[in-house]
Amino acid sequence: DQQVKQNSPSLSVQEGRISILNCDYTNSMFDYFLWYKKYPAEGPTFLISISSIKDKNEDGRFTVFLNKSAKHLSLHIVPSQPGDSAVYFCAASGGDSSYKLIFGSGTRLLVRP
Amino acid sequence: KAGVTQTPRYLIKTRGQQVTLSCSPISGHRSVSWYQQTPGQGLQFLFEYFSETQRNKGNFPGRFSGRQFSNSRSEMNVSTLELGDSALYLCASSFTGTSRIQYFGAGTRLSVL
Numbered sequence: 001d002q003q004v005k006q007n008s009p010s011l012s013v014q015e016g017r018i019s020i021l022n023c024d025y026t027n028s029m030f031d032y033f034l035w036y037k038k039y040p041a042e043g044p045t046f047l048i049s050i051s052s053i054k055d056k057n058e059d060g061r062f063t064v065f066l067n068k069s070a071k072h073l074s075l076h077i078v079p080s081q082p083g084d085s086a087v088y089f090c091a092a093s094g095g096d097s098s099y100k101l102i103f104g105s106g107t108r109l110l111v112r113p
Numbered sequence: 114k115a116g117v118t119q120t121p122r123y124l125i126k127t128r129g130q131q132v133t134l135s136c137s138p139i140s141g142h143r144s145v146s147w148y149q150q151t152p153g154q155g156l157q158f159l160f161e162y163f164s165e166t167q168r169n170k171g172n173f174p175g176r177f178s179g180r181q182f183s184n185s186r187s188e189m190n191v192s193t194l195e196l197g198d199s200a201l202y203l204c205a206s207s208f209t210g211t212s213r214i215q216y217f218g219a220g221t222r223l224s225v226l
Contacts, residue, residue: 032213043117043203043217044156089156093213099169100146101205101215103156 003027004092006104014112019077021088021107026071029095030102035064035075037086038106044089048075052094080111115140117218119204125224131192134221138185138206145187146215147179150201159202162187191223199225 005024013019021035031052036044050057050064050073057064063076077084087108091101118137126132138145146169147159158171162181179189185206191198201222205215 034214036217041219041222043119043205043219046214046216049214091156098213099144099161099163100158100171101148101156102158103148105155 002105003030004090004102004104006088006090006107008107009105010108010110012110012112013080015082016079019075019080019084019109019111021075021077021090021109023073023075023090023104024071025073025092027092027095027102028071030092031094032092033064033066033073034091034093034101035062036089036091037084038089039086047088077109080109082111082113085109085111117204117206117216119202119218119221121221122219123222123224125226126194127226128194128196130194131190132194132223134189134191134202134204134223136187136189136204136206136218138187138204139208139216142206142208142216143185144207144209144212144215145181145185146205146207147187147189148203148205149173150203150220151199156203159189194225196225199223 034049035047038044066073087106089106090104120135144163146161161169165181181187201220203220205217
């Protein structure tokens with residue numbers, strides 16, 4: 001049973017435009033959500049997180065939105081840059097999973113120059 | 114500040130052997146988690162240690178075990194290796210026992226022949 005889902009395996013956007021990556025979850029006990037970026041042969045790099053008491057969190061070009069009623073979160077990257085090309089994972093924790101991260105399957109983002 | 118360090122970076126073993134992987138967390142971090150990444154199953158939680166105690170364990174067979182030392186360094190052991198154990202093994206550390214943000218190392222790529 002996949003508790004965290006990223007339904008788009010890949011996304012391609014033009015440099016300078018907005019990239020929107022989506023993530024859905026099923027466990028209502030999740031109360032903390034994170035986004036990681038991963039390059040090949042490297043470990044995931046933490047990007048941004050959000051607690052369930054908020055619906056938005058910004059850090060520079062990255063903004064995460066949380067819609068608790070829909071059990072949906074999204075990561076917006078504006079403007080997108082070629083260096084943003086990587087695999088993006090969303091992760092969740094909470095309930096009896098407070099000390100572990102449950103990951104989605106990832107979305108490969110390609111930013112075209 | 115040094116990041117999470119995992120050694121070795123690459124390992125080749127044969128079926129039936131055992132292997133030990135090592136992880137040094139970020140200085141001051143006391144929680145260490147281990148994850149397995151495979152193309153088919155994605156990133157899956159193995160176990161988490163805090164102050165030398167295992168607090169959480171994922172759904173992996175008993176062949177997978179770990180420990181944490183008093184300096185917060187951690188080791189993961191896999192006994193009686195199977196072909197399906199070929200994967201990227203990632204270690205992550207977090208600052209306190211309640212911090213939800215985990216910082217990952219580059220991983221150990223294990224190939225079982």
